[in-house]
Amino acid sequence: MKASARLVAEAREDGRTRLTALADQAPLLLRQTPADADAGAAEVHLVGGAAGPIGGDAVHFDLHLGPGASVRVRSVAASLALPGPQGGESSLDISVRIEAAASLTWEPEPLIAARGARHRTTVNIEMAENARLTWYEQTLLGRHGEAPGSTLTRLRVRRAGRPLLDHTLAIGPHYPGSLGPAVAGSDRASATTLIVDPTWTDVPPAQRVVLDPRDDAHGAIAVLPLDGPAIVINALAPDGLALRRLLDQALCHRL
Amino acid sequence: MSLIALLMLADSRLPAGTHAHSGGLEAAVTAERVRHADELYEFLLGRLTTIGLVGAAFSAAALTAGPAGLADFAELDAEFDARSPSPAQRRASRALGRQLLRAVGAGWSGPALTAAAAVHPNGPHQPIAFGAACVAAGVCAQDVAMAAALSSVTGPASAATRLIGIDPDAVTAVLAALEPSIRDTADAAMKAALGPISELPSFSAPRLDISAEHHSTWEVRLFAS
Numbered sequence: 001m002k003a004s005a006r007l008v009a010e011a012r013e014d015g016r017t018r019l020t021a022l023a024d025q026a027p028l029l030l031r032q033t034p035a036d037a038d039a040g041a042a043e044v045h046l047v048g049g050a051a052g053p054i055g056g057d058a059v060h061f062d063l064h065l066g067p068g069a070s071v072r073v074r075s076v077a078a079s080l081a082l083p084g085p086q087g088g089e090s091s092l093d094i095s096v097r098i099e100a101a102a103s104l105t106w107e108p109e110p111l112i113a114a115r116g117a118r119h120r121t122t123v124n125i126e127m128a129e130n131a132r133l134t135w136y137e138q139t140l141l142g143r144h145g146e147a148p149g150s151t152l153t154r155l156r157v158r159r160a161g162r163p164l165l166d167h168t169l170a171i172g173p174h175y176p177g178s179l180g181p182a183v184a185g186s187d188r189a190s191a192t193t194l195i196v197d198p199t200w201t202d203v204p205p206a207q208r209v210v211l212d213p214r215d216d217a218h219g220a221i222a223v224l225p226l227d228g229p230a231i232v233i234n235a236l237a238p239d240g241l242a243l244r245r246l247l248d249q250a251l252c253h254r255l
Numbered sequence: 256m257s258l259i260a261l262l263m264l265a266d267s268r269l270p271a272g273t274h275a276h277s278g279g280l281e282a283a284v285t286a287e288r289v290r291h292a293d294e295l296y297e298f299l300l301g302r303l304t305t306i307g308l309v310g311a312a313f314s315a316a317a318l319t320a321g322p323a324g325l326a327d328f329a330e331l332d333a334e335f336d337a338r339s340p341s342p343a344q345r346r347a348s349r350a351l352g353r354q355l356l357r358a359v360g361a362g363w364s365g366p367a368l369t370a371a372a373a374v375h376p377n378g379p380h381q382p383i384a385f386g387a388a389c390v391a392a393g394v395c396a397q398d399v400a401m402a403a404a405l406s407s408v409t410g411p412a413s414a415a416t417r418l419i420g421i422d423p424d425a426v427t428a429v430l431a432a433l434e435p436s437i438r439d440t441a442d443a444a445m446k447a448a449l450g451p452i453s454e455l456p457s458f459s460a461p462r463l464d465i466s467a468e469h470h471s472t473w474e475v476r477l478f479a480s
Contacts, residue, residue, distance in 0.1 A: 154457065163337035166457040170305075176436065177304045180297030181288035182279065183460045190461060215286060215469050220461075222468040224340040232340040234461045 001050065003028055004060040009042055011068030011102075017042040019071075026050050028059050028092075033074075041070035046108055048079055053092065053119055055084020061094045065102035065131075075108035078140075081119035081149060089118040096125040103132040110138035110189075110240060113149030118174055121153045129160035133196040140240050141172055141188040148188060150174035155194065164228050165194060184236060187219070189243040193233040200229030219246040260392035264359065264385070265402040267409060272354035276347060277414035277478035278302060278407070282466035284418045292425045295415050299408040299433060303440050305458040307407030309338055310382040311444035312455045314403040315396045317371075317386020319448055328374050328383055330452055335380040338457045341464040343471035345380075347480040353378025355388060363391040400444040404437050414478060 005028045008021035019042050024030045026049030035043040053059065065071055081090055098104050113119055127133055135155065141148030150172025157164045169192060171178040178184055214221050219237035226232060233250060237243035267273060280298065283289045289298045313335050320327035339345045356372050356379070371379045371387035378384070382403060389399045412430055416423050447455050467480060 156453075156457070157337075163334050163453070165340065166334065166337045167340060167459050168457040169459055169461065175304065177297060177300030177302070180301040181283050181294055182298045182301030182463055183305060185288055185462055192461075215282075215466055220465045222341075222465040224464060224468065225342055226340060227336055227345070234340070234464055236461055236465070 001027060001052070001054070001057045002059075004062070005030055006062045007044060007071070008064045008066070009069035009071045009102075010066040011070070015068070016040045017069045017071060019044070024049075027052055027057065028061060035072065041072050041103070043072045043074065046073065046075040048077065051080075052082055053079065053090035054082045055090050055118060056086060056088040057084075057090040059092045061092065063094070063096045063104070065098045065104055067099045068101045069099075070103040072105040073108065078109040079111050080143070081111060081113045081117040081151065083114070083116035083118070083149070089120050091120045091122070094121070094123045096123070098125065098127040098131040098133060100128040101130050102128070105134045107134070107136040110140050111151065112140045112143060113151045113172060115142055115147040115149055117149035118172075119149070119151045121151070123153075123155045125155075125157040127157065127159050127196065130198045131196075132198065133157070133194065135194040136191070138189070138191045138240075138243065139169070139171070144239075148172050148179070153192070155192065157194065157196070159196065159228060159230075164196065164230060165226060165232065167192065167232070187236040187238055189237045189240050191233075191235045191243055191247060193247075194230065195233075196228070196230040198229055214246070218242055221246050221250055223250075257393045257395060257398070260363075261389070261394045261398050261402055263362075264388055264392060264394065265406060267413060269358055271358040272351055273406070273410050274413075275479045276351065276410060277418065277480065278411035279460075279463040279466055279470075279480070280411040280414050281418055281476060281478045282470040283462070286466065288462075289415075290419065292421060292429055295412070295419070295421065295426070296429045296432060299411060299429065300436060301460055302411065302463065303404065303408050303433065303436055305460040306463065307404055308440050308444055308458055309335075309456050310407055311400045311403035311441055312447040313380070313382035314386040314389070315400040315444050315448035316452060316455060317383045318389050318394070318396045318399045320386070327452065328370050328379065328387065332374045332379050332383050334452055334455060335382060338459070339380070340459070341467045343467040343480060344464065347467075348380045349375065349377040350479075351381040352384035355381060355384040359388040359391060363388070365391040367391050396448060397441070397445055400441040400448065401437070404440040404444060408433055408437065417477065
């Protein structure tokens with residue numbers, strides 16, 4: 001299944017964000033939902049309009065946030081990547097432009113890679129120097145008690161024209177060595193969180209986010225300050241529940 | 256000619272500081288994730304196919320950039336920095352790059368070494384320094400990728416004999432078993448190095464990133480990383 005979706009957001013004169021384009025195609029449907037406490041932001045939920053992603057599916061999603069716009073993207077449920085009939089890879093390409101003083105929060109439910117599945121997510125973000133971004137993604141290899149599938153996620157962010165982060169996580173039986181002790185080990189749940197906040201230029205991220213790195217049988221987590229007002233939080237845990245617990249504890253410490 | 260220089264640059268006895276680094280193995284051994292030869296193989300394979308591939312691709316790209324395109328060193332360094340989220344690993348990589356340039360400068364010279372040194376006050380990232388060293392020594396890109404891929408596992412492998420008290424012959428057997436993967440990694444690195452800098456691979460090893468941050472806070476440790 002080939003599909004594409006597009007979202008364009010603009011800030012109105014009263015400061016509220018209006019979605020000027022919201023185009024979708026199954027299997028990726030977009031639904032604007034009432035924003036909660038975060039006044040002025042537009043909230044969009046991703047809705048799976050078909051099973052999958054299934055091997056062979058290719059979906060493109062373009063997001064463009066105009067100056068001052070604020071958008072939060074969530075999803076109604078976890079997505080389940082399944083192997084395709086010809087054993088091919090499924091892919092999701094996300095292209096994002098965040099203009100001056102705009103803010104994007106991306107926090108969908110986890111992607112679960114079922115046994116035999118191969119899924120690739122590629123994210124390219126161009127952001128202005130004073131734009132804000134929270135990008136959160138979670139991957140679970142295999143459903144409960146199931147052998148792992150394989151996923152590759154590449155997150156590339158350029159800020160003010162310079163590379164800020166280029167991070168690929170490829171795990172699963174398709175990637176040799178990735179289930180070994182250097183990459184994921186015996187853990188089957190991983191999360192990558194990127195937070196870019198231009199106000200951190202004045203206060204170093206290390207003083208903003210207080211978190212004891214942890215590395216034991218229940219999970220591993222570390223806050224990694226980038227060279228810029230940004231941090232990556234890397235987390236690994238045996239399963240989705242343990243990962244959730246680990247991150248909840250970490251976020252409590254965020255000042 | 257260039258083969259001799261390559262063997263010298265890839266020799267662990269070159270005083271470039273690599274013996275002080277375990278490539279994340281010390282933390283993995285202490286956490287009991289690497290206890291014997293089979294686990295060492297898996298550890299090294301994971302390292303090779305992630306940051307080993309990235310390092311080899313950047314080394315080969317630095318070589319293909321120089322000497323005509325020394326300005327690319329700065330772009331390569333910035334792109335490599337974006338691929339190193341762990342501050343502990345960024346520090347270790349720049350320290351190793353600086354030491355490598357110093358060691359190589361004793362025997363070779365040329366604009367590539369000068370250009371690489373000027374990339375960052377703390378030194379260029381190690382793969383950029385290695386590429387520049389190979390420019391100075393007249394090594395070809397394919398050989399650079401091979402040597403860089405190999406060195407991503409030989410350093411931790413020699414640390415293994417000290418950290419897990421494993422028989423050195425068993426370590427040699429592990430390295431020999433990795434040979435086809437090292438060759439594949441070098442080929443993939445070479446292919447990537449011929450493409451645009453922004454598309455160079457960025458595979459990460461989250462266990463290594465996380466444990467590098469822990470390890471850097473230890474008061475007592477055998478290795479710097």
